[in-house]
Amino acid sequence: MHAYYADHFVLPLPEGHRFPMAKYRLLRDRIAQHLPGVSLQVALPASDRELALAHAPDYIDAIADGTLPPLAQREIGFPWSEAMAERARRSVGATVAASRVALHEGVAGNLAGGTHHAYADKGSGFCVFNDVAVAARLMQVEWARGDGGRTARPLQVAVIDLDVHQGNGTAHIFRGDHSVFTLSLHGARNFPFRKEPSDLDVELPDGCTDPDYLQALEQALDTLEQRFAPQLIFYLAGADPHEGDRLGRLAVTHDGLEARDRRVFDWAWQRRIPLVFAMAGGYGRNLDDTVLAQLNTWRVAWQYHQRWQNVRP
Structure with missing residues (x-):
């Protein structure tokens, strides 16, 4: 199974910054140790032309040359640097590469990605470019x-x-596009506080536990099937619904997150719909909780990738 990464482009964040940049390398190390059947590959950068499928050219240029206004940089949450710009391009490139593979092999993923707060003309919430929208x-x-x-x-x-956070940027980019169905299952009282309407939004109360979370997911998948017939799925497997997440406000356990992953992969597998997945958010008080949740997602993905290979001609 193909996995794409760009964690060697490390952002020079100030001391005390709340974004857990180390999680990406830790996840790659765990996958290499525990899932030797996963092929880890360096992501190539997305081109200007590819980015422009979902982003305004002026915004792409501002990220490339570091002319983004200070207020726009603060909304992203990262100071500009060449590494920041390159990492953002390669995070998109990782999802693009995984998409091409998934259409042939059934399943592939990005060790980062899921940057769903990025709009066409601006970034937000640690998201520079919207990798799923471009891909x-x-x-x-x-x-x-x-x-x-x-x-x-x-x-x-x-x-x-x-x-756990609503995919506002993705929803806004695809608003009115009937070829893309956006489903977001997220905390009702969490960031972003001004939410954009997705095709299907499911809001969860603070403290939501495994049974209610999984029931909400099941109902959402039923609604998706009634309203849309996808030929490709992008799955944002955020680790931040976990009960130990600093920013999550929900109470989903590791078992609950694994059951969630299995349900999504199984839903796609039963319908033979290729699936691309990205890690999205994860801000564990204990960073090992985030990495474990993500490793479990890759373990489930690997199992479903094997199923796909058994039915390929």
Whole structure:
């Protein structure tokens, strides 16, 4: 199974910064140790042309040359640096590469990504570019090109966003786009405090535990199936619904998160829909909790990747 990473581009964050940059390298190390069947590959950067499928050219240029206004930098939460700009491009490139592989092999993932707070013309909440939005649009372009124009219907894409924070940037980018269905299952009282309407928003109360969380997910998947027929799924497997997360406000256990992952992968597998996944958020009081939750997601993904290979011609 293919896994793409860019954690060697480390942002020079000030001491005491609350973003847990170390989690990406820790996850890669754990995967290398515990899941030798996962092929870890360095992500290539997304090009300007690819980024422009979902982002304004002026914003892309400002990130590239460091001319983003201070207020816009503060909204992102990272100070600008060349490493920040390069990492943002490669995080998108990782999801693009995983998407191409998933369409042929069934499952592939990004060890980072899920940067769903980024809008077309601005970043927010530690998100610079919206990797899923760029990859979804690019897969639609490549799908149409490969189809040779025989059908007018674009590739149908579903975004299943299970980060604890609402996917506001993704929802805004795809607003009115009937070829993409956005589903967000998130904390009602959590960031962002001004939410954008997704195609399906499911709000959860503070302290939500495993049974209620999993029931809400089941109902959301039922609604998705009733309203949309995806041909490709992007799954944001946020670790931040975990009970030990500093920013999550929910009370989902590791067992609950693993059950969540299994349900999403199984839902896609039963319908033979290729699935691309990204790690999205995770801010554990104990960073090992975040890394363990993410490692469990990769372990589940590996099992479903094996199922896909058993049915390939």
